[in-house]
Structure formats: C-alpha cells, structure tokens
Amino acid sequence: MTAAIVGIVVVAAGMLVAAARRRKSPRPRRVVIDPFTLSEPWRRSVSGAQAAQRRYNEIVAATPAGPLRSKMESITQQVQRGVEECWLIAKRGDELDTALNRLNTGSLQNQFDSATDDATRASLQAQLDSAQRIRATRDDTEQRLRLLNTRVGEVLAQAAEVSVGGDTTDQLGSAVDDVVTQLESLRLAFDELNNPRPGDAGKASPSP
Numbered sequence: 001m002t003a004a005i006v007g008i009v010v011v012a013a014g015m016l017v018a019a020a021r022r023r024k025s026p027r028p029r030r031v032v033i034d035p036f037t038l039s040e041p042w043r044r045s046v047s048g049a050q051a052a053q054r055r056y057n058e059i060v061a062a063t064p065a066g067p068l069r070s071k072m073e074s075i076t077q078q079v080q081r082g083v084e085e086c087w088l089i090a091k092r093g094d095e096l097d098t099a100l101n102r103l104n105t106g107s108l109q110n111q112f113d114s115a116t117d118d119a120t121r122a123s124l125q126a127q128l129d130s131a132q133r134i135r136a137t138r139d140d141t142e143q144r145l146r147l148l149n150t151r152v153g154e155v156l157a158q159a160a161e162v163s164v165g166g167d168t169t170d171q172l173g174s175a176v177d178d179v180v181t182q183l184e185s186l187r188l189a190f191d192e193l194n195n196p197r198p199g200d201a202g203k204a205s206p207s208p
Contacts, residue, residue: 033087039097042090045145049086052152053079056159063163071169072162078176082152085183089145092190096138103131137190144186151179 035046056079063069105128112124155175162172 031084038090038094041142042094045149046087046090048149049083052156053083055156059159059163075173075176078180082180082183085187089187093138093141096134099134105131141190148179148183155179
C-alpha cells in the first residue's frame with residue numbers, strides 16, 4: 001500500500017473516530033496554549049491560528065448587536081476548538097522533531113556505512129528505517145496543518161463578508177465545523193498511528 005493511500009485511509013478513519021467521540025464524550029476543559037514552547041514551524045502554525053481567532057473575535061465585536069451578531073458569537077466556541085486542535089497537533093509535530101534530533105540520522109548513516117558485521121548493520125538499518133518513518137509522518141503532518149491553516153484564512157474572509165452583508169452564518173458555521181473536523185481527524189489519526197492498539201502490535205508502520 002502506498003504512503004498516499006495509507007494517509008487517506010488513516011485520515012478517513014480519524015474523521016470517523018472524531019465524529020464518534022464528539023457524540024459520546026464531552027469536550028475536555030480548555031487547554032492552555034503556549035506556542036512559544038514549540039520550535040518552528042509548529043510555533044508559527046499555532047500563533048497563526050491564535051491570530052485568526054483574535055481577528056474573528058474582532059469581526060464579531062464590530063458587528064452591530066442583533067440576531068446576526070448572536071449567530072456569529074455562537075460560532076466562537078468552534079473557532080476556539082480549532083485553535084486547540086491546532087495546538088495539540090503542533091505539540092505532536094514538535095515531539096517528532098525532537099525524536100528525529102535524538103536519532104541523529106547523519107551519524108547513524110556514517111556508522112552504517114563504516115560497519116562491517118551484519119548484526120551491527122542490521123541494528124543501524126532498523127534505526128534508520130525508524131527515522132525515515134518518523135520523518136514521513138512529521139512532513140505529512142506539517143503539510144496538512146499548513147493547508148488547514150490556509151482554510152482558516154478563507155473562513156475569516158467569509159466571516160468578514162457575513163458581518164457586512166447578508167446572513168449566511170449557516171454556511172459560515174458549516175465551514176468552521178469542516179475545518180475543525182479535519183483538524184481533529186488529523187490529530188486523532190496521528191494518535192492512532194503513534195499509539196497503536198494492542199491487537200495492532202507487529203503490524204508494519206506506513207512508510208513513504
């Protein structure tokens with residue numbers, strides 16, 4: 001199975017898990033978000049999501065009091081959820097970067113190239129393969145998070161249009177829900193990939 005197909009299957013499964021968990025479990029308490037504890041590019045992603053949230057709140061605050069503003073205010077909780085999901089994904093991405101730095105693939109490759117016995121070469125190859133899988137997961141996560149942050153910008157533009165135009169808050173709410181669902185599915189798929197169930201032990205990890 002190619003990495004692209006695996007990625008589609010994993011994210012689709014994550015979306016199903018996300019929907020099920022929303023039906024069965026209450027949302028946890030609001031998490032404390034501190035982008036400055038992360039390295040780049042994860043810090044930038046979270047800071048961008050927080051900036052988008054501030055802009056949305058400003059748009060709502062500038063909207064005259066009335067039914068339209070009330071509807072827009074009802075979407076703010078979903079916007080907050082989106083920021084929280086972005087933070088959780090970014091934290092995991094930052095952890096992958098830390099793991100890659102600890103593996104030091106350059107040194108591992110040099111040791112592999114100079115090793116002469118089969119046992120040492122097999123051990124080093126296993127570590128290199130692990131690093132490759134971590135790198136593939138890390139890069140895929142960054143790409144998907146970047147694309148979803150772009151979607152947030154689109155939603156903001158839609159929110160600004162709603163605030164000065166006709167009442168299309170239903171479409172705006174659906175757009176926000178869609179982004180949040182995709183963020184949550186990405187985070188859950190990431191969790192499933194890195195924390196397999198007992199029955200999945202021994203299955204091959206997806207590789208590029």
